[in-house]
Amino acid sequence: MKKICVVGTGYVGLVTAAGLADFGNSVIGVDIDKEKIRILQEGGIPIYEPGLLEVVERNVKAGRLTFTTDIDSAIQNSRVVFSAVGTPPGEGGEADLRAVWIVAATFAKNLNDYKVFINKSTVPVGTGKKTRELILKESGGSETFDVVSNPEFLREGSAVGDFLNPDRVVVGSRSKKAQTIMKDVYHALITRGVPYVETNIESAEIIKYASNAFLAVKITFINEIANLCDIVGGDVNEVAKAMGMDGRISPKFLHAGPGFGGSCFPKDTMALVEIFKENGIKSRVVEAAIEANELQKQGVVSKLKSVMPELKGKTVAILGLAFKPNTDDTRFSPTKVVIPLLEKEGAELQVYDPVAMQDFKRDFPHLNYKNNAYEAIDGADALILMTEWNEFRSLDLKRVRSLLKSPVFIDTRNIYDPRDMKEKGFIFVCTGRTRCAL
Ligand SMILES: NC(=O)c1ccc[n+]([C@@H]2O[C@H](COP(=O)([O-])OP(=O)(O)OC[C@H]3O[C@@H](n4cnc5c(N)ncnc54)[C@H](O)[C@@H]3O)[C@@H](O)[C@H]2O)c1
Numbered sequence: 001m002k003k004i005c006v007v008g009t010g011y012v013g014l015v016t017a018a019g020l021a022d023f024g025n026s027v028i029g030v031d032i033d034k035e036k037i038r039i040l041q042e043g044g045i046p047i048y049e050p051g052l053l054e055v056v057e058r059n060v061k062a063g064r065l066t067f068t069t070d071i072d073s074a075i076q077n078s079r080v081v082f083s084a085v086g087t088p089p090g091e092g093g094e095a096d097l098r099a100v101w102i103v104a105a106t107f108a109k110n111l112n113d114y115k116v117f118i119n120k121s122t123v124p125v126g127t128g129k130k131t132r133e134l135i136l137k138e139s140g141g142s143e144t145f146d147v148v149s150n151p152e153f154l155r156e157g158s159a160v161g162d163f164l165n166p167d168r169v170v171v172g173s174r175s176k177k178a179q180t181i182m183k184d185v186y187h188a189l190i191t192r193g194v195p196y197v198e199t200n201i202e203s204a205e206i207i208k209y210a211s212n213a214f215l216a217v218k219i220t221f222i223n224e225i226a227n228l229c230d231i232v233g234g235d236v237n238e239v240a241k242a243m244g245m246d247g248r249i250s251p252k253f254l255h256a257g258p259g260f261g262g263s264c265f266p267k268d269t270m271a272l273v274e275i276f277k278e279n280g281i282k283s284r285v286v287e288a289a290i291e292a293n294e295l296q297k298q299g300v301v302s303k304l305k306s307v308m309p310e311l312k313g314k315t316v317a318i319l320g321l322a323f324k325p326n327t328d329d330t331r332f333s334p335t336k337v338v339i340p341l342l343e344k345e346g347a348e349l350q351v352y353d354p355v356a357m358q359d360f361k362r363d364f365p366h367l368n369y370k371n372n373a374y375e376a377i378d379g380a381d382a383l384i385l386m387t388e389w390n391e392f393r394s395l396d397l398k399r400v401r402s403l404l405k406s407p408v409f410i411d412t413r414n415i416y417d418p419r420d421m422k423e424k425g426f427i428f429v430c431t432g433r434t435r436c437a438l
Pocket of ligand 1: 007008009010011012013030031032033036071084085086087099102103120121122123152153154155156263264
C-alpha cells in the first residue's frame, strides 16, 4: 500500500484520489480551495460526477481517503505525489503552467525522503524535464526524487468508470525505481489486464495531446460532413454509421453537433498548436480543426436565422448549458458562443440545464434561468437544444409544440428525427439531417 498525495481535487484530482484509494492505496487529497475541502471533509463532493460520491464515501469509510488544505504535511507524509492542478489556456493559447510550478516548488520544499512527483495534469512536452530542473533547484540539489508523466484520459460524465476501467494507463519515466513504484500504485489495474504502457516522459506528454487533438479533429471532420449533408440532402447519421463500420475508422466520436467544447479539447488543441510553434513547425490539421470548430459553434445561430431571419425581440429557449450531458462543467461550452451571438441579434433568452446552471451563472449571471425544460420553452419563439441530456431525449413534443409561440425547433445534437418532427408540425433544423426530411 503506497502513501499517495493528490494535489488538486477538481474533476481529475478527486476522481484520481478516490480511484487510487479504491485500488487499496492510502490517499490524501489536497486543494487550496478551502470550500472544496470543507465539502469533502463533511462527506459531500464539490462537483457533479455520476457515481463519484459512492466511491469517495466507500474509501473515506475504509480509512483510505482523507482531505486537507495542509499541502506541506500531505507531501511530507507521502511517497507518491500526483499533481492534478488545472492547466488552463494562457493568453496566447499556450498551457498556463503556473499552478504546476507552484506544486513542484512545494514538493521540493517538503522533500524529506525519496518521493515521486507525477504530472497527472495535461502538460506540454518538455514540462517533465522542466519540473525536474525546478525541483532540483528549489530543493538545493537533492536527487531524492523522480518525475513521472502519467496523463489522464477520463471523460467527465463517465469519469469514475473511465478511471477504474481505463483503456490504458500511460506512465512516462526513465527511472526504474519510479516505474516500479508506479506499477505498485496501479497494481489493481495491471492484475486485471488493463494495458500498461511505459514510455519516456516526452512520449507520455505527447500521447495525451495527440489523443485529444485526434478526437477533436475527428469530431470536426464529421461536423463538416454534416454541413455538406445539410446542403445536398444527405443524412449524416447514415453516413457516420456506415463510415464507423470500417474498423480503421470506428463509430466513436462521429456524432455531428454544435462543435466540441469542454475543459479539454478546446484548450488542448490550442496548446498543441503553440507546442508545434515553439518547436519551429506548424500543425495545419489542428489549426484547421480549431477554426472549423469556431465556425460550427457560430453556425447554430445561422441555423436559427435560416428559419427565423429576424431575432430582435424574439424569445429563444436554450435547453442545455453544459458542454455535454452528465456534467456540471460549462468550460468552453458551445452554448457560451451561441448565447452572446443571440443576444447581439436582440433575442431574449430563457435557459435551462439539469445541473449546470450554477456553473453557467458565473459567466452569465443575467440570463433568465428556468426550473425545467417546459418553463424555458413556455412562450418562446424558438427552441435550441444544445446538450443531449437524457431528459431532453423524451420531451413531450405535443406540450413543447403548444408552449412555443412558433414551432421552431433547432436540434443541434440530432436527438429527434426530422421526418417525425415535420409530421408533428415543427419547423425543424438539425445537424446534417435537416434536408433529408424534405
Ligand atoms: N476535466 C477533464 O475531463 C480532464 C481529463 C483529463 C485530463 N485533464 C487535465 O487534468 C488537469 C486538471 O483538470 P480538472 O478539470 O480536474 O481541473 P479543475 O479546475 O477541476 O481542478 C483543479 C484543482 O486544482 C486546485 N489547485 C490549483 N492550484 C493548486 C495548488 N497550488 N495547490 C492545490 N490545489 C490547487 C484547484 O483549486 C482545483 O480544485 C488539467 O491539466 C486538465 O487538462 C482534465
